[in-house]
Each structure stands twice: as C-alpha cells, then as structure tokens.
Amino acid sequence: MRAVATLAWRQFLRGLRAGEHRTLIAALAVTIAALTAVGLFAGRVNGLLNSEANNLLAADAVVSADHPLPAHFAASARQRGLTLAHTQSFSSMAAAGDDAVLASVKALDGPYPLRGTLLLATAQGERAARAAPRPGEVWIDDRLAARLRLKVGDTLRLGTLQQRIGALIVREPDLALEFSGLQPRLIMNATDLPRSGLIGFGSRIRYRLLVAGDANAVTAWRGTTEARLDRGERLENVRESQPQVRRALERAETFLRLVTLLAATLAGTAVLLAARRYSTRQADAVALFVTLGATRARIRGLLFIELALIFVLAALLGGAVGWVTQEALSWLIRDSLPKALPAPTPLPWLAACALGLTLLAGVAGPTLMQLARTPPARVLRRELSAPPRLWLSLSATLIAACAVFYWVAGSAKLALLVAGGIAGALVVAGLLGWLLLKGMSRFARGFAARIALRQLARRSWLSAAQLGALAIGLLGLWLLTAVERDLLSAWEQRLPADAPNVFAFNIQPDQAQAFQTTIAADGVSGAVLQPMIRGRWQTHNGKPVEPKRYDDDRAKRLSEREFNLSWGEMLRADNRLTTGAPLADSGWSVEVGLAETLGIQVGDTLGFDVGGTPIAARVVNLRTVEWDSFRVNFFVVGTGPMFADAPTSLITSFHLPPGRDNAMAQWSRAYPNVTFIDVAQVLNEVRRVLGLSASVLRLVFVFCLAAGIVVLLAALETSAPERRREAAILRALGAHSRQIAAIQWWEGALIGATAGLVAGLAAAVTGWAVGTQVLGLTVAINWLLPLYSTAAGLALAALVTVWERRQLARSSALALIRDPG
Amino acid sequence: MTLSPILEAEALGKHVAAATEELDILAGVSFSLAAGASLAIVGASGSGKSTLLSLLAGLDTPTRGTVKLAGESLGALDEDGRARLRGRAAGFVFQSFQLLPELTALENAMLPLELAGRHDAETVAGSWLDRVGLGNRKHHTPRTLSGGEQQRVALARAFAPGPQILFADEPTGSLDTHTGERIADLLFELNASTGTTLVLVTHDEKLAARCSARLRLAAGQVIEQVGV
Structure with a gap:
C-alpha cells in the first residue's frame, strides 16, 4: 500500500509538472471556486438581509410568552454577551376628559429599540429614542392623540395613573409584531406598571425578551432557546409576522439557489468533459502499468490516490479563488449595503468541496473506473480500450446530478424543473442531431459538408457527447440570462414607485364615498x-x-x-x-x-x-x-x-405621495373610527431586499457567465484532438487550409446550431416554468431566445474554427498525426 | 546440459467473432523455448505475430491451447496473476516505444522498478540509462528525444528490473535502417550480457537471423519452425 501511495504521489507530481492534470484540476477548481464564491456571497448577503429584516423586530431575535418569561432565556443571552431588553404588550383604555379609546400599550425597561429606529416628534423636533420614556411619561401615536384630542405636554389617564405625554410616536420599528397594531399606540415605562392597576390576574399580556449582538452568538442563542421553549412561549419571526418580507426573502433565496444550481450544472459539465479528456490521456499509461506487472487493484489504488490528490489541490485552489472572488463581489456592492456584510464562514467552501466530490465521483467516476479496466494489449494495439458501461455511467451521473440538484435547489420543484429542462434538452438534442445527420447525409452537396457529416457520424458517441455538453452549457447560460433579464425585472416591476404604503381599516359602508373624496384630495x-x-x-x-x-x-x-x-x-x-x-x-x-x-x-x-x-x-x-x-x-x-x-x-x-405626512393625522381626526397603518417601513424593507438581491444577482450572474463560457469552449474542445488528427491527414493528402477550414466550419456549425437551438428552446420553457411555478412571477415565454441561441451556437463554432485554423497553421501535419494532443 | 524451458505454447489459438463468421487469427501454435535462447516470430503484416506475442506475454487470453511462462500456466492465472508474473519475470520493448510523454527518460525507466516497490529505482534506472548511452539525457522528456533515443530509454526500462524474458514487438520498426541496426546491436548485446531470454516479433529477416530460433507465421498458421 505504501509503495502504491509513493508511486501515486510521484505520478501526481510528475503529472502536475507536465500539465497532464491541468484540465481536470482547472474544471474542479472552477467548480469549487464558483460554488464557494456564490455560496459564501449569497450566505453573507442573506445574513445581512435577515438581520436588516430584523429591524422590524427591533432586535436580532425575540422570544415571547403569554406569561412572564423564565429567567434562563435572559441568563443564556447575557452569557453570550448579547444586549437585552424586555417589553410587555397589552390592550388598555386610555382616557382624557370624557373620551376613552382602547389603545395598544407597550411597557419598556432598559434600552430600546435594539435594532431599527423608534422615531419621536417632540416640541423640539424629531428624535430617535434609545430607551423607555421617563417614569410618569408616555409616548402616543397620532391616532390616539387625534381621538383624545391631546398634544405633547398634556396628560392622559391610564388605569390609575395620570401620565404626561412626552412625545408623539412617528415610527415604531416593531409594529410588525403587534397583532393589535390596528389599535392606537402608547409606550410607557415598565416601572410605572405595578402602581397602574393595569395588570392583574387574567390580564392578556405578551411578554417579550429582545436580544441583539454578534450574529453567531444570536444564532447560538436562538438554537438553545428554541430547544427550551415551553407551552405558550415562542421565538418571534419576522418572516411569519410579515408575509411581504417573507416572500421577498424567500424569492431572493430562490433566485440565489437557482443561480447556484446553474453554476453547478455548468461545473458538472466541465468536470465530465475534463474527466473524459484525463481518462483518454491516461489510458496508455494504465495499459503500460498493467503490462509491467501492476494488478487491477493496484491501478485502482493508484488512480484513486492520484485523483484524491488532484481533488485536494483543486479544493484548495478553488477555495482560495472562491474566497477572493466573493471578497471582490462584496467590495463591488459595498456602496449599496446598509452596513457591513457578516463575516464569511468556511461552511460554503466545505459544501462546495462536497458538491465537487459528488460530481467527480458520480459524473466522472464511471469514466475513470473504465480507465482502470484498460486492456494491457493496448500497448500493442492503441485502438483497444475498456468497453464503456453505459448503464453505470448513466445511473451514476443521474444519481449525482439528482443529489447535487436537490441539495442546491432546496426544493424538489425547482430541482425537478431545472433537471427536467436539462433532460429534455438532452433528449431533443440527441433526436435532432440524429435526424440532421441522417437527413443531411442524404442531401448534402459539396466536398466539405459531406466530409464533415461523415466524420461526425463516424465519431457518433463523441459527437453526441459534445452536442450534449454544448447544449447544457448554452442552456445554463441562457437560463442565467433569463433569470437576469426576465425574472429579475419581473420581480422589480412588482414593486412600482407607487406601491401602496398605507392601509385603512374599519371604514363604514356609509362613509365610503366621503372617505374616497377625502383621500383623493390629498393626491391618492x-x-x-x-x-x-x-x-x-x-x-x-x-x-x-x-x-x-x-x-x-x-x-x-x-x-x-x-x-x-x-x-x-x-x-x-x-x-x-x-x-x-x-x-x-x-x-x-x-x-x-x-x-x-x-x-x-x-x-x-x-x-x-x-x-x-x-x-x-x-x-x-x-x-x-x-x-x-x-x-x-x-x-x-x-x-x-x-x-x-x-x-x-x-x-x-x-399610495400616499411623499410630502403628505400630515394627511394621516387629519384623516384620523375626520374619521376617528378608521384605523390607518403606515406600512412604509415594511415596504422599504422589501425594497431593500429586492434592491440588494438584484445587485448581488447581477454580479453573480456575470461571474457565472464567465465560468459558463469556459465550459462552452471546453465542450467544443472535446473532439479537438480527433479533429486535428483528421485535419492533419487531410492536409498530408493534399487538402489546402481553406478546404480544411470549411470542413471544420461545417462540423462546428452543425453541432453549434443544433445545440444552440435546443438550448434556447429548453431555456425559454424552463425559465418560464421556474418564473411562474417557483418564483410566482408573471412572465411570458421568450420565443426569440431559440433564435438568438442558434446564432450564438453558430458564432461559437466560427470562433473555434478560426482558433483551430491558427493552431493548425503553426504545426506540421506529421506532428499533428503523431500527437494531436 | 539441457536448459529448462522458460516459455511453452501448446496448440495455441485465437479466434474472434466477425460480423458474419468466426475468424481464426491464430491456430495450432506449439513450441518450447529454453531459458537464455532467442526466438524470432516473423511473418507478413496480419499474419498473427502481434497476437501471438500478446498471448505469450499474457496481455490477452487464447481461445484455445495453453501457455506456460517461467514455469506458470497462464491459463490458471487471472488477469492480476498474469500481471504479477509479468512484473516478476518479463520485460517489454514496443515498436512505438510506449514511453509516457509527461515523464523524463529517468522516470520512464524507473516505472517498473517503482511498481515493484524497489527503493533503489532511481539508482538502478540511472545506471541502465548510462549503459544505453543516455547518461546525459536522463532528465529529458520523450518529446525532446529522437526515435533511437526513445527506444534506448525503452530498452533501459525493459532491462532495469532484471527480467528473465524480454518480449520485443518490432523494436526497430519505427526507426531508420542505421538507427535500427544500432538498437538491434544494443538489444542483443544486453540480452547476451544479462542472459535474458528474448522473444522478438519482426518482419526484418536480418534481425530474425540473429536469433537462435524462428517461428514463421502466415494467415495465423505456423509455416516454419526452427530451433524450437
């Protein structure tokens, strides 16, 4: 075993020096780099979005109960160095003179809010509150002030207390949590509670503990708290109390998952192509090793260790590149961030490595195992190779693809839609390719077209693999484009500048007409x-x-x-x-x-x-x-x-147009029974999620696009050695370079156009399905995509033909026949 | 004194299934080769020479008959058993050299020694490269070596582990006449000095004439058998 390990290590170093492992290491490293970068970046942005959304909780996390909270929740938060605040919420009558209104009361102690802003209007102007009102003082909102006809400095009755109004509440951060948010609001100091007579046996009070601090400490606290929740206790969740924010966050996550999925698809294709190339180049060495006395077990051991070393190197390289890339992406969006992104964790890198390993084992494994079975007689007859076990390759690829898809997609629906798009594209590509070969072989005229078709038909499996890889590569790119162009725009259009920012409840049917006239006068x-x-x-x-x-x-x-x-x-x-x-x-x-x-x-x-x-x-x-x-x-x-x-x-x-902030107070006075809720904060939060997600997605899109183009070129390069050898033979037989270029153009054009057409069709349908079924957006099928895609396939083929023509011009026919490399 | 046979073939044959019929590519080959002898397998292209060599070396399995190499019946061994036997007893030289392009001359020559787990691989391979006249090209890759030099590396690789028998498939077939002759001289010289048995496939009559025994094949049949 030690001898095998030593030999494997030496072979690895030798291969590294000779550039033999370059393609496979590059493909794996790009896979791991792409998944690490996207995973890290998406994780950090998601962390920020969630923490920003928590502004609507006034804290990073909140535990609440219908009874006083057990001390252990606060103790464990203190142990973790988190900042704490307690609130008690209940409904109570507030009165002034003969008027009495049921108000939603919140009693505070200590600092408040821990996140977000509690904006107050005082006689001196607006200010942000940092802690509870002074004892004996309350803050009330416009609605309560309007209904009780009070202003700052007046007093109101609350239970047995006479409280002075210290300020008016302009904006509260955690309105989202209050189901009684429909009632007028009042904030008081918790030390006034015991003598208020408001709290007694059977009072319906919501007790809350707010915590904030280091993101990891908060996560850990949430974990322990969740495990210790008793009856009537719960962890508050902004996603639950605010469906709008939840939908926006979920959609942002789905978008990022979709982009990661496409990156993984492209990466998987690259790994498959690289493994094939590696396998072809290693076949001679394996045959020689067996001839020189190596057993199959030894060969497998050698290949396994060598591949493991290749993987480790690719994982380190990919991790480093991924890390640097996500740092660069973070730097690029720094100006649009409300605050710094949370620190990255190595988890996405480990997940990317695991995904890379799954791809290597599942997608490339069968090809590499076939390599271990290379017959020794290949040393005498080079055309001999181990027969491929098609069912094994297909099932292993399928299992790996399913595992990766489900893992990355996080939802069976998204995974199935994208996998269905890919499978559909492969089947259609196969059928169309076969029909084209059959049909055109019969009708093709001209030397170049006939030779090209014959060569494609002769390497039918290779042509099919190339067509499939190219179709998947293009499909990945078009889907990315569809995500960026159509789906993201559809999402952005969901929140126009005049999206509603005020809700009005409890309008009586006989007030309807007058109400509409009143708000219309204010520009609504x-x-x-x-x-x-x-x-x-x-x-x-x-x-x-x-x-x-x-x-x-x-x-x-x-x-x-x-x-x-x-x-x-x-x-x-x-x-x-x-x-x-x-x-x-x-x-x-x-x-x-x-x-x-x-x-x-x-x-x-x-x-x-x-x-x-x-x-x-x-x-x-x-x-x-x-x-x-x-x-x-x-x-x-x-x-x-x-x-x-x-x-x-x-x-x-x-939508209440900007600059009409006083309108709501006036309406409250005109329609005292009507409740107005200002949802501008929630709207802003959703806009923030959308805006940040859009910039992040556009950046990640550009990164994935670059990775995708590399895959496409690799796909076109799949048959390059064979094409070069054939070109060299033709040249040796007297074909001039224009004829050879014409043959290569025909070959590339047939493969490129077919793959382009199929990828365009599949991307149009899959993009539409993901948009409507998973993201819940209204999008139409982009029927122009197949057209653009076919043109892009042809352009790529032309590019590769030009490049190969230059390569051919530099090498002699003999050198190419000997080593088409 | 009669030397014990190192290679024996008994009614050896191979047929393959063609599209419409079974095709005999080799039939009824029987011989016995003494240790230290040299055997030339000659014949025109397609006569079955390379097939016979691959059956004798255990690189392929016969459909009929048996082969006994270094006292062991190849038919009784599985593929791994045959590989171990080759690693222990056989060396190879090929027409297309079969050097790994990414390795240097020294590393190529070290390969069989490394596979055998020898710790002195570098020293032994280095001294064999000196012996074939490539002491100053040890760190060159095959791409930078001429055909003759590449075949010398292959000879060093074949002799380095000290095989009992050496299988050579058209060792001069890819070389010009002059270089071919020099490689042949070297091959026979090394063969004589190490006492290795040599089995040589060639269509070069001059080369065949230097061997102590000869098998001539035509259409998969032995048509001349001298000295075995």
Missing part, C-alpha cells in the same frame, strides 16, 4: 374599498377546530386567531387559482400557503363564527396571493350571499 388615486369582516374559525369538516391538534406552531396560532374574511366572486388581479373552480353562489377560496399549514383541501367544509352567526361552506378553490404587492389580500374569501346579514366594514390600501 385608485384606492379600491373591499369588504372585510372578522370571523373565528370554528369547524373543519364538521369537527371543532382545536389548536392542540396541530403540531406546527404557526398552525396552532392561526387556528386560535380571528380571521379577516372578505367576499367577492371575482378573483382579485394579483391572485391566481391553483386548484379548484372559481367561486359561484357559495364557498370559500383559501390562500394556498394557509391551506398547506392547516391541512385544508378543496372540498373540505369550513365553519366560521361571524359576530355570533355561524357561516359554513365548502372550499371551492385554493389560490396564490402576491403578498408582496402590498395590496389588500385575504387568506379566506367567501361570496356575497354568505355574508348577506353580517355587519361589515371596508378596507383599502393606497
């Missing part, structure tokens, strides 16, 4: 009022809904909470049916994500209690909702007749 146009009614979900298929029946936390909470119901037989513009039929006389239309969480299917019967009246109907359809459109949307929608006698109110969302 196109606000559509929709009916809304609160209802408690009571029965599912006739059985009472019990939260304890659900394992999932979100399902538990949803089953407890009141739903905002609406009605309308017409499907809203930003909704899309996924299953079932449109609503008719009676029935529910349920948002597909909610249906999945709660196990609701088309045909189920759901019963709601609406103001004491039970309303039951069957689920007629499931639909997707564009939560990030910021338009009014509902989880559950019924039909008009179902709610005929129910008391309803109206809801709308609209």
Whole structure:
C-alpha cells in the first residue's frame, strides 16, 4: 500500500509538472471556486438581509410568552454577551376628559429599540429614542392623540395613573409584531406598571425578551432557546409576522439557489468533459502499468490516490479563488449595503468541496473506473480500450446530478424543473442531431459538408457527447440570462414607485364615498374599498377546530386567531387559482400557503363564527396571493350571499405621495373610527431586499457567465484532438487550409446550431416554468431566445474554427498525426 | 546440459467473432523455448505475430491451447496473476516505444522498478540509462528525444528490473535502417550480457537471423519452425 501511495504521489507530481492534470484540476477548481464564491456571497448577503429584516423586530431575535418569561432565556443571552431588553404588550383604555379609546400599550425597561429606529416628534423636533420614556411619561401615536384630542405636554389617564405625554410616536420599528397594531399606540415605562392597576390576574399580556449582538452568538442563542421553549412561549419571526418580507426573502433565496444550481450544472459539465479528456490521456499509461506487472487493484489504488490528490489541490485552489472572488463581489456592492456584510464562514467552501466530490465521483467516476479496466494489449494495439458501461455511467451521473440538484435547489420543484429542462434538452438534442445527420447525409452537396457529416457520424458517441455538453452549457447560460433579464425585472416591476404604503381599516359602508373624496384630495388615486369582516374559525369538516391538534406552531396560532374574511366572486388581479373552480353562489377560496399549514383541501367544509352567526361552506378553490404587492389580500374569501346579514366594514390600501405626512393625522381626526397603518417601513424593507438581491444577482450572474463560457469552449474542445488528427491527414493528402477550414466550419456549425437551438428552446420553457411555478412571477415565454441561441451556437463554432485554423497553421501535419494532443 | 524451458505454447489459438463468421487469427501454435535462447516470430503484416506475442506475454487470453511462462500456466492465472508474473519475470520493448510523454527518460525507466516497490529505482534506472548511452539525457522528456533515443530509454526500462524474458514487438520498426541496426546491436548485446531470454516479433529477416530460433507465421498458421 505504501509503495502504491509513493508511486501515486510521484505520478501526481510528475503529472502536475507536465500539465497532464491541468484540465481536470482547472474544471474542479472552477467548480469549487464558483460554488464557494456564490455560496459564501449569497450566505453573507442573506445574513445581512435577515438581520436588516430584523429591524422590524427591533432586535436580532425575540422570544415571547403569554406569561412572564423564565429567567434562563435572559441568563443564556447575557452569557453570550448579547444586549437585552424586555417589553410587555397589552390592550388598555386610555382616557382624557370624557373620551376613552382602547389603545395598544407597550411597557419598556432598559434600552430600546435594539435594532431599527423608534422615531419621536417632540416640541423640539424629531428624535430617535434609545430607551423607555421617563417614569410618569408616555409616548402616543397620532391616532390616539387625534381621538383624545391631546398634544405633547398634556396628560392622559391610564388605569390609575395620570401620565404626561412626552412625545408623539412617528415610527415604531416593531409594529410588525403587534397583532393589535390596528389599535392606537402608547409606550410607557415598565416601572410605572405595578402602581397602574393595569395588570392583574387574567390580564392578556405578551411578554417579550429582545436580544441583539454578534450574529453567531444570536444564532447560538436562538438554537438553545428554541430547544427550551415551553407551552405558550415562542421565538418571534419576522418572516411569519410579515408575509411581504417573507416572500421577498424567500424569492431572493430562490433566485440565489437557482443561480447556484446553474453554476453547478455548468461545473458538472466541465468536470465530465475534463474527466473524459484525463481518462483518454491516461489510458496508455494504465495499459503500460498493467503490462509491467501492476494488478487491477493496484491501478485502482493508484488512480484513486492520484485523483484524491488532484481533488485536494483543486479544493484548495478553488477555495482560495472562491474566497477572493466573493471578497471582490462584496467590495463591488459595498456602496449599496446598509452596513457591513457578516463575516464569511468556511461552511460554503466545505459544501462546495462536497458538491465537487459528488460530481467527480458520480459524473466522472464511471469514466475513470473504465480507465482502470484498460486492456494491457493496448500497448500493442492503441485502438483497444475498456468497453464503456453505459448503464453505470448513466445511473451514476443521474444519481449525482439528482443529489447535487436537490441539495442546491432546496426544493424538489425547482430541482425537478431545472433537471427536467436539462433532460429534455438532452433528449431533443440527441433526436435532432440524429435526424440532421441522417437527413443531411442524404442531401448534402459539396466536398466539405459531406466530409464533415461523415466524420461526425463516424465519431457518433463523441459527437453526441459534445452536442450534449454544448447544449447544457448554452442552456445554463441562457437560463442565467433569463433569470437576469426576465425574472429579475419581473420581480422589480412588482414593486412600482407607487406601491401602496398605507392601509385603512374599519371604514363604514356609509362613509365610503366621503372617505374616497377625502383621500383623493390629498393626491391618492385608485384606492379600491373591499369588504372585510372578522370571523373565528370554528369547524373543519364538521369537527371543532382545536389548536392542540396541530403540531406546527404557526398552525396552532392561526387556528386560535380571528380571521379577516372578505367576499367577492371575482378573483382579485394579483391572485391566481391553483386548484379548484372559481367561486359561484357559495364557498370559500383559501390562500394556498394557509391551506398547506392547516391541512385544508378543496372540498373540505369550513365553519366560521361571524359576530355570533355561524357561516359554513365548502372550499371551492385554493389560490396564490402576491403578498408582496402590498395590496389588500385575504387568506379566506367567501361570496356575497354568505355574508348577506353580517355587519361589515371596508378596507383599502393606497399610495400616499411623499410630502403628505400630515394627511394621516387629519384623516384620523375626520374619521376617528378608521384605523390607518403606515406600512412604509415594511415596504422599504422589501425594497431593500429586492434592491440588494438584484445587485448581488447581477454580479453573480456575470461571474457565472464567465465560468459558463469556459465550459462552452471546453465542450467544443472535446473532439479537438480527433479533429486535428483528421485535419492533419487531410492536409498530408493534399487538402489546402481553406478546404480544411470549411470542413471544420461545417462540423462546428452543425453541432453549434443544433445545440444552440435546443438550448434556447429548453431555456425559454424552463425559465418560464421556474418564473411562474417557483418564483410566482408573471412572465411570458421568450420565443426569440431559440433564435438568438442558434446564432450564438453558430458564432461559437466560427470562433473555434478560426482558433483551430491558427493552431493548425503553426504545426506540421506529421506532428499533428503523431500527437494531436 | 539441457536448459529448462522458460516459455511453452501448446496448440495455441485465437479466434474472434466477425460480423458474419468466426475468424481464426491464430491456430495450432506449439513450441518450447529454453531459458537464455532467442526466438524470432516473423511473418507478413496480419499474419498473427502481434497476437501471438500478446498471448505469450499474457496481455490477452487464447481461445484455445495453453501457455506456460517461467514455469506458470497462464491459463490458471487471472488477469492480476498474469500481471504479477509479468512484473516478476518479463520485460517489454514496443515498436512505438510506449514511453509516457509527461515523464523524463529517468522516470520512464524507473516505472517498473517503482511498481515493484524497489527503493533503489532511481539508482538502478540511472545506471541502465548510462549503459544505453543516455547518461546525459536522463532528465529529458520523450518529446525532446529522437526515435533511437526513445527506444534506448525503452530498452533501459525493459532491462532495469532484471527480467528473465524480454518480449520485443518490432523494436526497430519505427526507426531508420542505421538507427535500427544500432538498437538491434544494443538489444542483443544486453540480452547476451544479462542472459535474458528474448522473444522478438519482426518482419526484418536480418534481425530474425540473429536469433537462435524462428517461428514463421502466415494467415495465423505456423509455416516454419526452427530451433524450437
């Protein structure tokens, strides 16, 4: 064994010196570099996006409970050096004179907020708060001030307390967390609570512990906290409380996964081509080794150790290049970052190495194992080689591809769509190639075309491999282009400059016309009022809904909470049916994500209690909702007749033009029953995710594009030695260089155009499928893509022909026949 | 004193399945070669010379008959067993030299010694390169060596492990007459000095005449058998 290892080490060094391992090391290193760079960069950007989204929590992480939180949560946060804050939230009446309004109260102690900004308006102007109000003081929002007709400096009654109004709340960072966010807001100091008489047995209080600090320490704290959660305790999650932000973050992740998937596809193709070339070049050495007395086990050992050494070197090189690349990418987007990216971890590099190894073992393994079976008689007859085990190659490649796809894609749907696109492209490429060869062989005229077709047919397997590799390479590039050009733009268009930034609730039907006139006077146009009614979900298929029946936390909470119901037989513009039929006389239309969480299917019967009246109907359809459109949307929608006698109110969302900040306070006074929610912060957060993701994706796109072009050239080079040898023979027989160039042009053009056409078609269809099915975007199939792609395939072929012509001009025919290399 | 045979063939044959029929590419070859002797296998192109050589060296398996090399029946050995036997007892020289292009002359000559796990590979290979007159070209790669020089490296590689038998397939076939003659001289000289048995495939009658025994093939059949 030691002798084998020593020999393998020497062979490795010798191969390195002679440049023999260059192609394989380069392909593996590019694979690992691309996956490391994309993984590291995407991970860091994702970390930043998540941490920025956490501004909506006012902290990096929050644990909450319906009872005072056990001390161990705070103790473990302190141990990790995190900053802490406690809040208690509840609803209470606030009063001034004869007016009393139910307000959402938050009692603070210590620093606050830990993330984001709590903006206050005082007599001296606006300022950001860093901690709780002084004892005896409260901060209230415009709505409460308007309803109680109070201003800064006045006092209000809160329980048994008389509190002075120290400031008006302009913006709160964690509004996202408050389900009671519809109520006017009040912030007080927690030390005032005990003597307020507000808290007693049976009070419904939400206790929260906010933590912030080093990202790794926060992650570790979340881990231990999650494991120790008891009944009634939960970790808050901005993704859950803000579906718009969740959708944006998920979409950003899917985009990055998609790009990584395409990078992995290109890399896999490069590894396959390089392994084939390595295998061809090593076959003579293996035959000689067996002739000189090496056993098969020894050969396998030699190849294994040599490959392992090649892999280690490629992993180190790729890791270094990947690291430098992601640093460069981070540097390039530094100006668009709200703060520095979190520090990189070696995990993406290890994951990239594991992916590279899977590709090497699965995609290239069978080719290399075939190499170990090279018959010794090859030393006498060079054309001998081990018969390929096609089924083994195909199944190993398939398993490796599936593993890598599932791993990188993170969702079976995305993996299947891209894999389906690739498989489809390969099948069509094979069929089209075969038909072209058959058809054109019969009808081809002219010396060059006939020779080219004959040569392609003679190396049918090699031609097929080259066609396949080229098609996959081009498909990867076109999909990348489609992601960048069509899908990313479609996402950006989802949030136009006039996306709604204000929600208005509880508008009474008889106020509708006046309300619309009022807001129109402030420059608001196109606000559509929709009916809304609160209802408690009571029965599912006739059985009472019990939260304890659900394992999932979100399902538990949803089953407890009141739903905002609406009605309308017409499907809203930003909704899309996924299953079932449109609503008719009676029935529910349920948002597909909610249906999945709660196990609701088309045909189920759901019963709601609406103001004491039970309303039951069957689920007629499931639909997707564009939560990030910021338009009014509902989880559950019924039909008009179902709610005929129910008391309803109206809801709308609209865009309040900039510079009209006072308008909301005026509206609050004019319509005291109407609740206005400013979602500008959430909108900004979604815009930030989108903007940052777009710049990141465009950079990663350029990087992957460069890697893809390398793969394409490698694919075209696959048959270069054979083509050069044939060209040399033709030249020796008297063919002049123009004739040889014409033959090579025909060969390249046939392969390039076929691969281009197929890749273009597959990319157009796959891009459309991924856009609509995975990313939930509205995109059309780009039918021009096959045309561009065919032209690109032809251009590539021309490029390679010109290059090879120059190579040929430099070498003698004899040298090329002896070593076409 | 009669030397014991080092190579024996008994009714050796090989047929391959062609598109429409079975094709005999070698049939009924029997002989016995004493250690230290030299045998030339001669015949026109396609007569089965190289096939016979590959069967005798265990590089391929016969469809009929048996081969006994260095006292061991090749038929009783699997491919690994045959490889071990070659590593122990046989050396090879080929028409196309079969040097690994990425290795230097020294590294090429070291290969069989390294495969045998010899720690003195570099010294032994170096001294054999000196012996074939390439002491000053040890660190050159095959690309920078002439055909004659490449075949010298191949000879050094073949003799370095001290084989009992040397199989040479058209060793001068790729060389011009003058260089071919010098390589042949060197081959016979080394053969004589080391006492190695030589099995030589050639279509060069002059080269064949220098051997102590001769097998002439035509269309896969032995048509002349002298000294074996």
